[in-house]
Amino acid sequence: MFKNAIVRKPARSMVNGLTSASLGAPNYELACQQHADYVQALKECGLNVLVLPSEESYPDSCFVEDAALMTPDCAILTRPGATTRQGEVALIEAAVKSHYDAVYTIQSPDTIEAGDIMMVGNHYYIGLSDRTNADGADQMIRILEENGMQGSVVEMSEMLHLKTGLSFLENNNLLVCGEFVSKVEFDKFNRLEIPMDDAYxxxxxxxxxxxxxPAGFDSTVEKIQALGYQVRVVEMSEFQKLDGGLSCLSLRF
Structure with a gap:
């Protein structure tokens, strides 16, 4: 069970954020409304939410997930592969340390973003992407093992982050899309395949x-509800324009 979340308000500079999407520039005011509803959704799930102020110097800084990995026993500050985002780690360090006694840091020159890390119990799947390299993954796995956890790497070639195409829903259920549909690493899971048209x-x-x-994906909602889960739909259009998903907007622990 999760108890806490850390989020950061969007900055007006988000219009200059990194993106490969061709959906146009985000609307800042609408993004703020959607972010507020996202925070409300976290609270509805029983979380205490720490809302950090916006950081205009970092257009992508509302996507706090990439800057740290929060585990039950320790936190690990990452080193993002996007050089324009590396300063975000120092900005969130104090908030992370306010919740954890044991905080580790991924050392340069290795890179890893927590959007490439999926937690399943005490095991952490780490995707090797343009943002996360093998050395960064090795560092992360060593820290996890020092703290009684495990990690393994997943080769990737299509998705921005591992969790762009994967979501673990507990009870052995896993949303999968694109290149992850046939990955042998996930054979043991009950895979709910999401078509590429609904990849987001x-x-x-x-x-x-x-x-x-995210709002607008009724077939995904139906698949999840069929397994007995309660669903909360969240509007995410302005963050989708920046390649940002639901998991990207918070650190949950």
Missing amino acids: SANSVWINGTVLV
Whole structure:
């Protein structure tokens, strides 16, 4: 069960954020409304939410997930592969340390973003992407093992982040999309395949029995509800324009 979340308000500079999407520039005012509803959804799931102020110097800084990995026993500050985002780690360090006694840091020159890390119990799947390299994954796995956890790497070639196409919903259920549909690493799971037309909804988030799902993907909602989960739909259009998904907007622990 999760108890806490850390989020950061969007900055007006988000219009200059990193993106490969061709959906136009985000509307800042609408993004703020959607972010406020996202925070409300986290609270509805029983979380205490720490809302950090916006950081205009970092257009992508509302996507706090990439800057740290929060485990039950320790936190690990990452080193993002996007050089324009590396300063975000120092900005969130104090908030992370306010909740954890044991905080580790990924050392340069290795890179890893927590959007490439999926937690399943005490095992952490780490995707090797343009943002996360093998050395960064090795560092992360060593830290996890020092703290009684495990990690393994997943080769990737299509998705931006591992969790762009994967979401673990607990009870052995896994949303999968694109290149992850046939990955042998996930054969043991009950895989709910999301078609590429609905790929954005593959990044949904399980929180204490409720699954947050981006608005506009009714078929994904139906598949998740058929397994007995409660669903909370969240509007995410302005963050989708920046390649940001539901998991990206918070650190949950």
